[in-house]
Amino acid sequence: MLMSSEQSLSRELAHFAATVALAEIPSSAIDIARLSAFDWATCALAGVDEPVSRAVRGQVLREQGVGESVVIGGGRAPARGAALANGATSHALDFDDTHFLHIGHPSVVVMSATLAMAQRCGSTGADFLAAVIVGMETSVRVGKWLGRGHYDVGFHQTATAGAFGAAAGAGHLLKLTTEQIQQSLGIVSTRASGLKVQFGTMGKPYNAGIAAANGIEAAELAGAGFIARADGLECALGFGQTHHGSADMGALDDLGSDYWFEDVSYKFHACCHGTHAAIEALSSLLDGLGADSQIESVTIRTNPSWLTVCDIAKPQTGLEAKFSYRHLSAMVMAGLNTGDPGSFTDEVCGDDVLISGAEKVQVVGDPSIGDTATNVVVQSVDEVRRSAEFDLQAPMTTIETGDRLGAKSTTLLGSDRSRQLWNAVQKLETAETVSDLVVELEHTTA
Amino acid sequence: MLMSSEQSLSRELAHFAATVALAEIPSSAIDIARLSAFDWATCALAGVDEPVSRAVRGQVLREQGVGESVVIGGGRAPARGAALANGATSHALDFDDTHFLHIGHPSVVVMSATLAMAQRCGSTGADFLAAVIVGMETSVRVGKWLGRGHYDVGFHQTATAGAFGAAAGAGHLLKLTTEQIQQSLGIVSTRASGLKVQFGTMGKPYNAGIAAANGIEAAELAGAGFIARADGLECALGFGQTHHGSADMGALDDLGSDYWFEDVSYKFHACCHGTHAAIEALSSLLDGLGADSQIESVTIRTNPSWLTVCDIAKPQTGLEAKFSYRHLSAMVMAGLNTGDPGSFTDEVCGDDVLISGAEKVQVVGDPSIGDTATNVVVQSVDEVRRSAEFDLQAPMTTIETGDRLGAKSTTLLGSDRSRQLWNAVQKLETAETVSDLVVELEHTTA
Numbered sequence: 001m002l003m004s005s006e007q008s009l010s011r012e013l014a015h016f017a018a019t020v021a022l023a024e025i026p027s028s029a030i031d032i033a034r035l036s037a038f039d040w041a042t043c044a045l046a047g048v049d050e051p052v053s054r055a056v057r058g059q060v061l062r063e064q065g066v067g068e069s070v071v072i073g074g075g076r077a078p079a080r081g082a083a084l085a086n087g088a089t090s091h092a093l094d095f096d097d098t099h100f101l102h103i104g105h106p107s108v109v110v111m112s113a114t115l116a117m118a119q120r121c122g123s124t125g126a127d128f129l130a131a132v133i134v135g136m137e138t139s140v141r142v143g144k145w146l147g148r149g150h151y152d153v154g155f156h157q158t159a160t161a162g163a164f165g166a167a168a169g170a171g172h173l174l175k176l177t178t179e180q181i182q183q184s185l186g187i188v189s190t191r192a193s194g195l196k197v198q199f200g201t202m203g204k205p206y207n208a209g210i211a212a213a214n215g216i217e218a219a220e221l222a223g224a225g226f227i228a229r230a231d232g233l234e235c236a237l238g239f240g241q242t243h244h245g246s247a248d249m250g251a252l253d254d255l256g257s258d259y260w261f262e263d264v265s266y267k268f269h270a271c272c273h274g275t276h277a278a279i280e281a282l283s284s285l286l287d288g289l290g291a292d293s294q295i296e297s298v299t300i301r302t303n304p305s306w307l308t309v310c311d312i313a314k315p316q317t318g319l320e321a322k323f324s325y326r327h328l329s330a331m332v333m334a335g336l337n338t339g340d341p342g343s344f345t346d347e348v349c350g351d352d353v354l355i356s357g358a359e360k361v362q363v364v365g366d367p368s369i370g371d372t373a374t375n376v377v378v379q380s381v382d383e384v385r386r387s388a389e390f391d392l393q394a395p396m397t398t399i400e401t402g403d404r405l406g407a408k409s410t411t412l413l414g415s416d417r418s419r420q421l422w423n424a425v426q427k428l429e430t431a432e433t434v435s436d437l438v439v440e441l442e443h444t445t446a
Numbered sequence: 447m448l449m450s451s452e453q454s455l456s457r458e459l460a461h462f463a464a465t466v467a468l469a470e471i472p473s474s475a476i477d478i479a480r481l482s483a484f485d486w487a488t489c490a491l492a493g494v495d496e497p498v499s500r501a502v503r504g505q506v507l508r509e510q511g512v513g514e515s516v517v518i519g520g521g522r523a524p525a526r527g528a529a530l531a532n533g534a535t536s537h538a539l540d541f542d543d544t545h546f547l548h549i550g551h552p553s554v555v556v557m558s559a560t561l562a563m564a565q566r567c568g569s570t571g572a573d574f575l576a577a578v579i580v581g582m583e584t585s586v587r588v589g590k591w592l593g594r595g596h597y598d599v600g601f602h603q604t605a606t607a608g609a610f611g612a613a614a615g616a617g618h619l620l621k622l623t624t625e626q627i628q629q630s631l632g633i634v635s636t637r638a639s640g641l642k643v644q645f646g647t648m649g650k651p652y653n654a655g656i657a658a659a660n661g662i663e664a665a666e667l668a669g670a671g672f673i674a675r676a677d678g679l680e681c682a683l684g685f686g687q688t689h690h691g692s693a694d695m696g697a698l699d700d701l702g703s704d705y706w707f708e709d710v711s712y713k714f715h716a717c718c719h720g721t722h723a724a725i726e727a728l729s730s731l732l733d734g735l736g737a738d739s740q741i742e743s744v745t746i747r748t749n750p751s752w753l754t755v756c757d758i759a760k761p762q763t764g765l766e767a768k769f770s771y772r773h774l775s776a777m778v779m780a781g782l783n784t785g786d787p788g789s790f791t792d793e794v795c796g797d798d799v800l801i802s803g804a805e806k807v808q809v810v811g812d813p814s815i816g817d818t819a820t821n822v823v824v825q826s827v828d829e830v831r832r833s834a835e836f837d838l839q840a841p842m843t844t845i846e847t848g849d850r851l852g853a854k855s856t857t858l859l860g861s862d863r864s865r866q867l868w869n870a871v872q873k874l875e876t877a878e879t880v881s882d883l884v885v886e887l888e889h890t891t892a
Contacts, residue, residue: 051671055671055672056667056672058670059663059667059670062512062524063509063511063524064510064511064512065510065524066508066509066510066511078508078509078510078511080509081509153683153688154684154688156636159636186649187649187652189641189643190602190639190640190643190644190649191656192639193636193638194636195635195636195675195678195683195684195688196683197635197636197675197678197681197683198636198675198678200675201632201673201674201675202672202673202674203632203633203636206633206636206667206672206674207636210636210637217505221501221502221505221652224501224504224505225501226498226501226502226648226652227647228644228649229641229644229646229647232641232643235643236643237599237600237641237642237643238600238641239641242599242600242601242641242689243688244688
C-alpha cells in the first residue's frame with residue numbers, strides 16, 4: 001500500500017478494513033485464520049464452566065434482548081452482549097493463541113466480535129473469514145504501533161489494541177465505508193480499556209470480552225452516523241499519547257500485502273507459555289529413549305527473563321505447577337498430558353514419582369537464548385548425552401499445526417465434537433452462512 | 447471517618463458507599479442531590495432530539511431486552527443500556543452541572559446509572575437519593591485523587607472518575623457489601639475510559655454514557671461473585687498510575703462527614719461556562735438601567751485562561767456565539783434569553799443590532815481575577831460608570847438555586863412539565879419507588 005505524505009494511521013487501517021476482499025488475501029493467511037478459528041472455538045467450549053464465564057454470561061443473559069448471536073455455554077444475545085460473554089469465556093483458560101508483535105491474544109477478541117456480528121448480519125463464511133483477517137491484522141498493527149512501552153506501563157494489549165481490531169472486523173461485516181470504519185476507530189479510542197494488574201483474576205479474560213463488545217458497539221454506532229474524533233487513536237492527546245504508546249509508524253509497513261498476524265503462536269500445553277519450548281524440546285528427546293531408559297539428569301537452559309515467571313521449584317498447587325519447569329519436566333517424563341488442563345491438580349504436586357523426577361531437573365538462565373527458545377540436555381544412565389533446542393517461533397506447516405490443534409481439541413472436547421468443529425471450520429470459505437460453526441458452539445456441557 | 451495506617455482508597459470509598467444511610471447525611475447534601483436530579487432530568491428531556499441521543503438510544507433499543515429502566519426519549523431497556531443512552535442524552539446539550547474539584551460533570555454519569563438501577567431494584571426514593579449522593583461524592587473524591595494532571599494529559603474526568611461514582615451508586619442500590627463494592631471499583635479500574643479529544647464531537651456526551659453503563663456492569667458483576675483486582679484503582683500499575691493520576695490521598699479527608707459534591711455548579715446559560723460570570727455580572731448592571739439608557743461601552747475583565755476559550759470576536763455560527771464574550775454581551779443587552787439553547791442560531795450572528803452591540807464590548811485578560819469570576823464595567827451615556835463582579839462559586843441559597851433551575855427548566859420544557867418534574871423530585875425522599883420521576887421522563891417529544 002502506498003503511503004501519502006499525509007499518512008494517517010486510522011485512515012490507512014480503515015481503508016484496509018473497508019476494502020480488502022478474501023480473493024486478494026494470500027491462502028496462507030486464510031489457512032491461519034481457519035486454524036485460529038478452530039483453536040478459539042475449542043478454547044471457548046472448554047472454558048464455559050469457569051467462574052468468569054458463568055458470571056459474564058449470566059449478566060448478559062439476564063439482560064435478554066434480541067437473540068441474534070450465540071452465547072457459548074448456552075443461550076443467545078444481542079451481538080454486543082454475546083461478544084462480551086464469548087470474549088471472557090474463550091480467554092478463561094488462557095489457552096488461546098498469542099501474537100508476540102501484537103503483545104496480545106488476538107483471537108479471543110476478534111473471533112468473539114466477528115462471529116457475533118456475522119450472525120447478526122447473516123454474513124457468508126467467506127465474509128466472516130475476511131473479517132477475522134481484518135480484525136486480527138488490525139489488532140497486530142495497532143499493538144505494534146502502541147509498542148512495548150504501552151504494555152510495560154500496565155496496559156493489557158489484548159484488550160486495548162484488540163478493541164480496534166474488533167471494531168475493524170465488525171465494521172467489515174457491516175459493510176461500513178472507509179470513513180465509517182475510521183469513525184469506529186475514533187469511537188474505540190474513547191472506549192478501549194484494560195489493565196494488566198487484572199492478571200491472575202477474572203479481570204484478565206473479562207478484558208478480552210470488553211474489547212470485543214467495545215468493537216461491536218463502536219462499529220454499530222459508526223454505522224448509525226455517530227461522529228467522533230476520527231483520528232482519536234493517533235491525534236495529540238489521543239489514545240496513543242494518553243496511553244503511553246510509542247506511535248511506531250512502521251506498524252503500517254506493507255499493510256494489505258503482508259499479513260503479520262500469520263505469525264500467531266498456538267498453545268499446546270495448558271501451562272505458562274514460557275515453559276512450552278522446554279516441554280517441546282524435552283518431549284523430542286524422550287521420543288527416542290527406550291521405555292526402560294533411566295534418566296539421570298535434565299538440564300534446561302532458558303532466557304533469564306523466564307526465571308522470575310515460571311521457575312517455581314516446589315509447586316504446591318495445580319496452578320503453581322503450570323509455572324514450574326521442574327515439575328512440568330517430571331510430568332512429561334512420566335507421560336502425563338500437559339495439553340490437558342485437567343492434569344494440573346493440587347494432587348499432582350504431592351506425587352512422589354513426580355517429585356523425585358523434578359529433583360533430577362536443573363534450570364539455568366542463559367542470556368544467549370532467545371525468549372521463545374529453550375535448550376534441553378538429557379543425560380541417561382545408558383547413553384552419553386542427548387540435547388535439543390526448540391523455538392516457539394520455528395515455522396510449522398499448516399498440516400502439522402492442524403494436527404496438533406486437533407489433538408489439543410480432542411483432549412479438551414472429545415474426538416466427536418472436535419472433528420465436527422474442525423469440519424465446520426474447514427467449510428467456512430464456501431459456506432452461505434456461519435450457522436454450521438454456530439451449531440457446534442451451541443453445544444452445552446452436561 | 448478514622449483512617450487506619452493501612453488506609454486504602456478503594457476500601458475506604460467502598461466502606462462509605464456500602465454503609466452510609468440517608469438518615470446520616472446532612473440535609474444540605476440531600477437538598478443539592480434533589481436540585482441536581484431536577485436539573486439533570488431537565489437537561490436530559492431537552493436533549494432527546496440531539497443526534498448523539500438518537501444514535502445511542504437507537505443502538506440500545508435495537509438490542510431490546512428486559513425493559514426494566516426508562517430510556518429518556520422513548521422506550522425501555524436493561525439498566526446498563528438505559529444508563530448508556532441516558533448518560534449520552536443528558537450530556538448532549540452540555541447544559542448539566544459541573545464540579546470544579548472533580549473536574550467533571552457528576553450528574554450525567556451518576557444520575558443515569560442510579561436511576562436506571564433504582565428501577566431495576568425497585569428502590570425507594572430515599573434509597574435512590576442516598577445512592578445519588580454516594581455516587582456524586584465518590585466521583586468527586588476519585589476526581590480529586592486523580593487530579594488536574596489526569597485531565598490535562600487528555601482524560602475526560604467526567605467519564606473516568608465518573609465511572610467509579612456510578613459503580614458505587616449502583617452498588618449501593620444493589621445493597622452490595624463493602625467487599626463487593628470494592629470489587630466493583632476494581633472492575634471499573636479495567637473498564638473506565640474517556641478522552642478529552644472527543645470534545646466538540648458526539649464522543650463527549652457518549653463518554654458520560656460509557657461511564658454510567660460501566661458502573662452498572664461492574665456493580666452487577668461484583669454482585670454475581672466476580673473477583674477482580676480489588677485495589678485496581680490505586681495499586682502499582684493500576685488505573686491511577688497508568689492514567690497519569692496524582693494519587694492525592696487528601697481526597698479521603700472527611701469522607702462520610704463532609705460532602706464535597708455540594709459545591710456542584712449549575713449552568714443557567716446555554717453557552718460556554720467561561721462566559722457565565724460575565725453574563726451574570728452584566729445582567730445585574732442592566733437591571734438598574736432604564737430601558738432608554740444608552741450604553742456607551744462594556745469592559746469585561748476575566749482570567750486570561752479564558753481568552754483562548756471563549757473570546758471569539760466575530761462569531762459566524764450559533765455554536766461560535768456560545769464562545770463569544772462580545773456577542774453574548776450584545777445578546778444580554780438586547781434582552782435575548784441566553785438560558786435558551788434555541789437562542790443560539792446562525793442568524794443571531796448576522797443581526798445588525800447585535801453586531802453593533804458587540805462592537806461596544808472590550809475584553810481584557812486580568813490574572814488577578816480567579817477563573818470562576820469576572821468583572822464587568824458598564825459606561826452609559828447618562829451615567830458615570832457602574833461596575834459589578836460575579837463569582838460562579840459565590841454561595842447561593844437552595845431556594846434561590848431552585849428558582850433559577852425552575853426558570854431554566856421552564857424555558858427548556860415549558861411550565862407544566864417543569865412543574866410536574868419539580869414535584870416528582872421534591873417527593874422523592876418519602877416515595878415508595880422512583881416511578882413518579884420515571885413517569886415524567888417517559889414523556890417523548892412530539
